[in-house]
Amino acid sequence: MNFLYYLSDGIIPFVFIIIAGYGLLNKINIFDVFIEGAADGFKTVYKILPTLIGLMVMVGILRVSGSLDYLASLMKPVSRVTGFPSELLPLVAVKMFSSSAAVGLLIDIYKQMGPDSYLGTLASVIMSCSETIFYTMSIYFVTVKVTKTRYTLIGALFATAAGIAAAMAVV
Amino acid sequence: MLNKIWGFLIILGICIAAFNGRIGDVSTAVIDSSREAVSLGITMLGVMSLWTGLMNIAKKAGIIDSLTRGMGPVLRFLFPDIPKGHKANEYIASNMISNMLGLGWAATPAGLKAMKELKELNNQSSIASTDMCTFLIVNISSLQLIPVNIIAYRTQYGSVSPAGIIGMGLIATAVSTLCGVIFSVAARKFAKMRKKASCGKKDEK
Numbered sequence: 001m002n003f004l005y006y007l008s009d010g011i012i013p014f015v016f017i018i019i020a021g022y023g024l025l026n027k028i029n030i031f032d033v034f035i036e037g038a039a040d041g042f043k044t045v046y047k048i049l050p051t052l053i054g055l056m057v058m059v060g061i062l063r064v065s066g067s068l069d070y071l072a073s074l075m076k077p078v079s080r081v082t083g084f085p086s087e088l089l090p091l092v093a094v095k096m097f098s099s100s101a102a103v104g105l106l107i108d109i110y111k112q113m114g115p116d117s118y119l120g121t122l123a124s125v126i127m128s129c130s131e132t133i134f135y136t137m138s139i140y141f142v143t144v145k146v147t148k149t150r151y152t153l154i155g156a157l158f159a160t161a162a163g164i165a166a167a168m169a170v171v
Numbered sequence: 172m173l174n175k176i177w178g179f180l181i182i183l184g185i186c187i188a189a190f191n192g193r194i195g196d197v198s199t200a201v202i203d204s205s206r207e208a209v210s211l212g213i214t215m216l217g218v219m220s221l222w223t224g225l226m227n228i229a230k231k232a233g234i235i236d237s238l239t240r241g242m243g244p245v246l247r248f249l250f251p252d253i254p255k256g257h258k259a260n261e262y263i264a265s266n267m268i269s270n271m272l273g274l275g276w277a278a279t280p281a282g283l284k285a286m287k288e289l290k291e292l293n294n295q296s297s298i299a300s301t302d303m304c305t306f307l308i309v310n311i312s313s314l315q316l317i318p319v320n321i322i323a324y325r326t327q328y329g330s331v332s333p334a335g336i337i338g339m340g341l342i343a344t345a346v347s348t349l350c351g352v353i354f355s356v357a358a359r360k361f362a363k364m365r366k367k368a369s370c371g372k373k374d375e376k
Contacts, residue, residue, distance in 0.1 A: 005335065007341065022232045036227055040227070041219040049209070053205050058181055060203065065187040065188035065193060107211065120330075121336060128318030129343035131311045140282060140286050141303075146290065148299060150298070150304055158351070171339055
């Protein structure tokens, strides 16, 4: 697994070199262009921050009330069958519907267990290999007014499950 | 929907807190969480802006365009029925590349345009075409090279190596995309076989 750590360490510097080098070769004012793009990043965060506040407050209430612990213990049977940690089941379920709500839960896991713990790492990997299935499907299909989605959902669930299984295998 | 869930969960949480005798902690939790969301936002401002800045260079330097063009063979494999040179190809490619680079906001508009083109190719039917199913399954299986957001969150909560998950994430995301692709290709074959069987002698291309 050493290779994975080298890859993790190297990929961001690699991306920098490629992009900066390519930009310079194409005679682009890369710093100006960078600043222009970075302003877009500001706008994106500005737009999602209110959502994040709302959802993190909700998760905060659920955490202190003890509800999240109840939920995790309710899910114990599922985790006994699948070997998947019950603490992360709510995260996986929520991630299918809403990315920001899942972030709220992810942060909660980081706070409870630390981002580098087994659960923190597994949660990070799962979040980076899964997508909001129901949300994405509804946006894409509703926009073009397609009502019969055939095997899309099954395929998406299958791919996501495979990703989660792979995450459990590598973490 | 989120409106009802949000309200319901907050009320439920407060009731359970009262039941567990932790109602006093709720006020602290509410204030703390909102403050925390903002400090998380500040970390994200840095990482996200860095990333969108870099990606803007990539866009202006033509890296994203050449990656999109390089998707040609992949598209012909995944979507053999879309005519070559059709606009749908371009939109699907640009959606996939944006997703891979973690540019969600750029991915969605291209993806929706792709869906519109696919619907036209499907004679405006309200039943999803095989191409639409493939496109969405592959899209949802989300091959993401660098999970920028997750790295930002990990930084905020004191990870020793925030980027340390990239390698493992790559494996997981590759497995999920590969399985999505295998599923889609198999489903397309299966759908064709069924169509052939129901059409009898007529050979559908």
